[in-house]
Amino acid sequence: MMVSANGGINQQRVAVCNAVAVARLLNATLVLPKLMYSSVWRDVSQFGDIYQEEHFINYLKPDIRIVKELPEELQSLDLEAIGSVVTDADVVKEAKPSFYLKYILPILHLNRVVHFVGFGNRLASDPIPYHLQRLRCRCNFHALQFVPKVQEIGALLIRRMRQNATQFGTLDHHLVGPFAESKLKGKRYHAHKASTRYLALHLRFEIDMVAHSLCDFGGGEEERRELEAYREVHFPALMEQKKTKKLPSPAALKSEGLCPLMPEETVLMLAALGFNRRTRIFLAGAHIYGGKSRMAALTTLFPNLVTKENLLSSSEIQPFMNFSSQLAALDFIGCTAADAFAMTDSGSQLSSLVSGFRVYYGGGKMPTIRPNKRRLADIFMKNNTIEWKVFETRVRKAIRQTKRVFSRPTGRSVYRYPRCDECMCNTDLSA
Structure with missing residues (x-):
């Protein structure tokens, strides 16, 4: 199983942890994840430039097998031609394990290899088997150590x-x-x-966040023109929505805490x-x-x-x-x-x-x-x-009101809410 993780370093970290869990689910050998080049981040760094490869491989050895490269006999395959390339568009958001077993496992059995291109937030937080949730936790908090x-x-x-x-x-x-x-x-x-x-x-408060929010930040007409121009280039789908739907006003967005x-x-x-x-x-x-x-x-x-x-x-x-x-x-x-x-x-x-x-x-x-x-x-x-x-x-x-450390609510990320039986041995830490 190959994975090319998209986004910035934090999105890629989540993608890597999810990929580890999916590899275990499919009983597949994981090729060391690749990090996709982004026109936004413009960073050519690969996994080994950020994380310790040997520690990652050895720490997860009891759970899954990880190799640095695809076996030689599979390298010559045209993965796209044989249907082994799976993009984010092919996988529903927050996909359940059953999705992978029904649609991805047959590809793996048929072609011996599957390549996930993108693979952002593509694995559900719930319902998911205990051992897979635990594995995601182990990957995030233990296996990924900086170089x-x-x-x-x-x-x-x-x-x-x-x-x-x-x-x-x-x-x-x-x-x-x-x-x-x-x-x-x-x-x-x-x-x-x-x-x-x-x-x-x-x-x-970077320009992408500011522009996507559709909020007003007191900069007048000049600010509005600048943000609109940015949206035209970077958020075409949002611009299309603006033309076809009546979206909330900046004041309404502000009052709802969405700015x-x-x-x-x-x-x-x-x-x-x-x-x-x-x-x-x-x-x-x-x-x-x-x-x-x-x-x-x-x-x-x-x-x-x-x-x-x-x-x-x-x-x-x-x-x-x-x-x-x-x-x-x-x-x-x-x-x-x-x-x-x-x-x-x-x-x-x-x-x-x-x-x-x-x-x-x-x-x-x-x-x-x-x-x-x-x-x-x-x-x-x-x-x-x-x-x-x-x-x-x-x-x-x-x-x-937001100060307490809550146990992980159902459906929420174990990376943000690790206080659960699958992740932390003791869930009774004082807030």
């Missing part, structure tokens, strides 16, 4: 966020392996130095939660829509806000430039290791994977701030006439 190159710079990034404290965090070893302890070497006499705490923030939080709104939320000018913030991602002017509110109130580009020297970050997936891996490490993690869009794949990782390894002590955008929208609409103390109380109440 030493990423781990080393990720450890450096964490260390600088903590201002070179000698303590290492709860999740560091799971993220950066042996490099979690490298900072202790030769510094035993400083072992008492406490770790500086920091907040990680994933501000999902991304703007940087200005994020500032208000964080300030209401008690974060202040002294707070050290690691900002994940890049290319915030609107650039420096849009970020001014954040950087003014939080002068200790930094990105990986600020933390690392040009020589340290140079090997990762032009490799967006490898840069995203550094963001994943910086966010997951943080003392607190705040997201502005709970639908983001990065935010989902980071929050799941923090639940799985955090022992109930790694808080994640997941705003209820509908509640916040109602509060923000009244912020011209509301007293700060009242505003602060309402924001904290809105955030508190």
Whole structure:
């Protein structure tokens, strides 16, 4: 079974874990997954540039057989001609195991090989056999370990966020392996130095998110023209919908909590939660829509806000430039290791994977701030006439309602909600 995973690094991670489960279901040997080149991400990185191949193969050996290449006798086959190429269009979203057994297994028996091209979110969360759900969990939280190159710079990034404290965090070893302890070497006499705490923030406000939302962000006619032009190129199906259907107005979308939080709104939320000018913030991602002017509110109130580009020297970050997936891996490490993690869009794949990782390894002590955008929208609409103390109380109440670590709801991703019998041995961790 071959898989070419599409999307960015986080979508590809989910695809790889799903592929492992499907290979086990079909009793197939899995060829080491390929990562598809995307015109959006423009990254030629392959699996071995991001994850440790040998660890991946050996860790999953009790569950499935994984090989690095297709056997020689199958390499000459024209897979498309013989019907062994299966695309996302051929597989329903959230397909059940029965779909694969009915439609894919016969192809595998007939041609001895099947190649999934795309393979995004193509395996259901429920109903699914216990051993397959457990295998997806093992793949995500154990089998996929970053290569030493990423781990080393990720450890450096964490260390600088903590201002070179000698303590290492709860999740560091799971993220950066042996490099979690490298900072202790030769510094035993400083072992008492406490770790500086920091907040990680994933501000999902890139142009693709902004344009696809169909919301209004106060930029007037110029903004509307710019976003409309972007949609014409990148979201033709959405543009077709706009022509044929009556879609909700920007105001209606906002009131329903369907618009991304703007940087200005994020500032208000964080300030209401008690974060202040002294707070050290690691900002994940890049290319915030609107650039420096849009970020001014954040950087003014939080002068200790930094990105990986600020933390690392040009020589340290140079090997990762032009490799967006490898840069995203550094963001994943910086966010997951943080003392607190705040997201502005709970639908983001990065935010989902980071929050799941923090639940799985955090022992109930790694808080994640997941705003209820509908509640916040109602509060923000009244912020011209509301007293700060009242505003602060309402924001904290809105955030508190999303604070608990829930057991995995039926049908929801095990990557985001690992607190279930198939994934975690102990599901009674305090929230």
